[in-house]
Amino acid sequence: SKKARLSEPGPLSGFSYFPCGPKWDSLNWSCAYDAVIGILINTITERNLSVSCAAHLSSLPFSHVIRGSTLDRSSLELVRDSFRHSLRDLNPSLFPMGKRLASVDDVLSYSLVHDDAVCLSLQYCSTCDCSKLLSKLLHVEIIIGNFSFSIGLRSIQDCFTDFLSPKVVSRTCDTCNSPLQMHMNVVYPPVFIAFNIQPLRSEQDYSILHIDRFISWVRDGTNHKWRLVGLVYLGQNHFMTRYIDFSGQLWYHDGMTTENTCLKEAQTNNLCLAMGRIVTHALYRLQDLDAE
Numbered sequence: 200s201k202k203a204r205l206s207e208p209g210p211l212s213g214f215s216y217f218p219c220g221p222k223w224d225s226l227n228w229s230c231a232y233d234a235v236i237g238i239l240i241n242t243i244t245e246r247n248l249s250v251s252c253a254a255h256l257s258s259l260p261f262s263h264v265i266r267g268s269t270l271d272r273s274s275l276e277l278v279r280d281s282f283r284h285s286l287r288d289l290n291p292s293l294f295p296m297g298k299r300l301a302s303v304d305d306v307l308s309y310s311l312v313h314d315d316a317v318c319l320s321l322q323y324c325s326t327c328d329c330s331k332l333l334s335k336l337l338h339v340e341i342i343i344g345n346f347s348f349s350i351g352l353r354s355i356q357d358c359f360t361d362f363l364s365p366k367v368v369s370r371t372c373d374t375c376n377s378p379l380q381m382h383m384n385v386v387y388p389p390v391f392i393a394f395n396i397q398p399l400r401s402e403q404d405y406s407i408l409h410i411d412r413f414i415s416w417v418r419d420g421t422n423h424k425w426r427l428v429g430l431v432y433l434g435q436n437h438f439m440t441r442y443i444d445f446s447g448q449l450w451y452h453d454g455m456t457t458e459n460t461c462l463k464e465a466q467t468n469n470l471c472l473a474m475g476r477i478v479t480h481a482l483y484r485l486q487d488l489d490a491e
Contacts, residue, residue, distance in 0.1 A: 216244075216245045216444055216445075217461070218237075218241040218245070218442045218444065218450050218452070218461040219237075219241070219272045219275065219452075219459050219460065219461055220233060220237035220241075220275070220440070220442075220452040220454055220457075220459060220460075220461060221233045221236065221237060221275040221276050221278075221279040221454050221459070222275075222276055222454050222458045222459055223453075223454030223455040223458075224276070224280075225455075226297075226298075227283075227296045227297060227298075228297070228298050228299060228300055228301075229279060229283065229454065230300070230437050230438040230439070230454060230455070231300065231301040231302065231303045231306050231438055232279050232282060232283045232286075232301065232306060233279060233438070233440075233452075233454040234303060234306075234429075234431045234438045234439070234440045234480075235303060235306045235307060235310065235431075236263075236264060236267065236275075236278065236279050236282050237429075237440055237442065237452055237454075238428060238429030238431075238440055238442055238482055239261075239264045239310075239391075239429075240264055240267045240268050240275075240278075241428075241429075241442050241444075241450075241461075242428040242429070242442075242484050243264065243265070243268045244268045245444060245445055246445060246488070246489055248488050249265050249268050249269065251488045252265065252390055252488070253265050255313055255314065255390050256311060256312065256313060256314075256390055256391075257314055258309070258310060258311075258312040259285045259288075259289075260282055260285045260286050260289075260309055260310040261310050261311065261312070262285075263278055263281045263282040263285055264278075264282065264310070266278060266281075267279075267282070272459060275459065282310075286305075286306065286309050286310070289309055290305075290309070293305045293309075294306075300436060303431050303438060303479060303480055304340065304395055304480075307338070307340065307393045307480070307482075308338050308340060311338045311389075311390070311391045311393070312337045312338055313337045313338065313389060313390070315337075315386070316335035316336060316337060316386055317336060317337065317338075317339060317385065317386055317387060317388070317389040318335075318336040318339060318383055318384065318385050318386065318389075319332060319334075319335055319336070319383075319384040319386060320332075320333040320334040320335075320336065320381065320382075320383055320384075321333060321381070321382045321383075321384055322368065322370075322379050322380075322381055322382075323365070323379065323380045323381070323382045324372040324374070324375065324377055324379055324380075325377070325380065326372065326375050326377040327372055327374050327375050327377070329372075329374065330382070333381070338389070338393075339389045339391075339392045339393070340392075340393040340394070340395055341358055341359065341362045341392070341393070341394050341395070342394075342395045342397060343355070343358050343394055343395065343396045343397065343408070344396075344397035344398075344399070345397075345399060345400055345404075347361075348399070348400075348404060348407075348408075353407060353408065353409060354408070354409035354410075354411055355394055355409070355410055355411045355414055355427075355481060355483075356411045356414045356415070358394065359392070359394075359414045359416070360416075362383060363383050363385065363416060365380045365381065365382050366380060366381045367379070367380055367381075368380065368381050385416070385418065388416070388423045388425075388485055388487065389485065390484065390485050390488065391482060391483065391484055391485070392414070392425055392482075392483045393480060393481070393482050393483075394480065394481040394482075394483075395479070395480055396408070396471075396478050396479055396480060396481065398477070405469070405471035405472060405477065405478070406469055406471070408471055410427065410430070410470040410471065410478070410481055411427065412426065412427050412443070412447065413425065413426055413427065413486070414483055423485070423486075423487060424485075424486040424487070425483035425484060425485050425486060426443075426483060426484055426486050427443050427481060427482075427483055428442065428443055428482055428483065428484045429441065429442050429443065429480075429481075429482040430443070430470060430473070430478055430480065430481055430482070431478070431479050431480040431481075431482075432472075432473045432474070432476035432477060432478050432479060433476055433477060433479045434474075434475055434476030434477065435476075437453075437455060438479075439451070439452060439453035439454075439455075439473070439474070439476060440452050440453075441464070441470070441473055442461060445489075447466075448463065448464075449463075449464040449465075449466065449467070450462065450463060450464065451464050451473065451474070453474075
């Protein structure tokens with residue numbers, strides 16, 4: 200039979216998409232890169248999104264992801280290594296070689312860089328109607344942790360809504376002495392949104408945290424939605440992933456044990472745990488791209 204190609208279109212009538220991932224490199228630990236590039240290549244390939252994603256994300260590391268979505272799966276390790284070296288060229292200390300673990304946070308933040316700011320962090324006075332630019336975000340990563348639980352946030356959607364909601368800050372307006380607020384102004388919907396799920400206090404907290412299959416945000420009457428496409432887990436100093444395909448099917452990948460293969464999984468009510476490992480990241484892709 201013909202070897203399956205990563206560039207085949209997904210899902211069409213009578214067509215089944217079978218995701219795959221890179222084999223782990225035991226000499227130069229690669230699990231952080233395997234996790235990110237596996238999720239990205241699969242979601243781009245399954246829905247034929249290389250052109251629309253490349254139009255918004257043009258970092259050199261991401262260009263290797265785009266290239267990988269057009270190649271045979273036997274080339275995955277070569278693509279992963281090119282991806283890794285492009286990151287290392289940008290920051291050798293964050294992306295080491297040898298038996299050292301890289302941070303998934305760093306891999307995501309250096310890879311998913313938009314051409315222009317997707318969010319503006321603003322300091323705003325509602326009394327004077329004046330604002331001050333604090334920072335421009337080229338990549339959206341939202342941190343979830345014990346603090347999130349302490350203020351009643353129990354789901355990814357809760358945390359996303361909180362991220363976009365105005366917040367009172369400790370400073371006052373220089374002009375009128377009124378309390379200032381911090382606003383997160385979304386310039387345009389980012390292609391990917393990453394959630395960094397920091398270690399929670401107990402296993403019970405992981406059973407409470409709800410990982411939504413979709414998150415949404417309404418602007419000017421338009422409802423923008425992002426679909427969950429991947430989850431990263433950590434255990435015993437090693438990352439593995441779940442890929443979530445367009446139909447919602449879960450696929451388990453661990454480059455150390457399953458190598459290139461993704462294993463089809465039964466549905467589960469608790470996406471925070473996988474094979475005894477705890478979730479560290481959830482990655483969402485803009486659903487609007489499916490209609491382009």
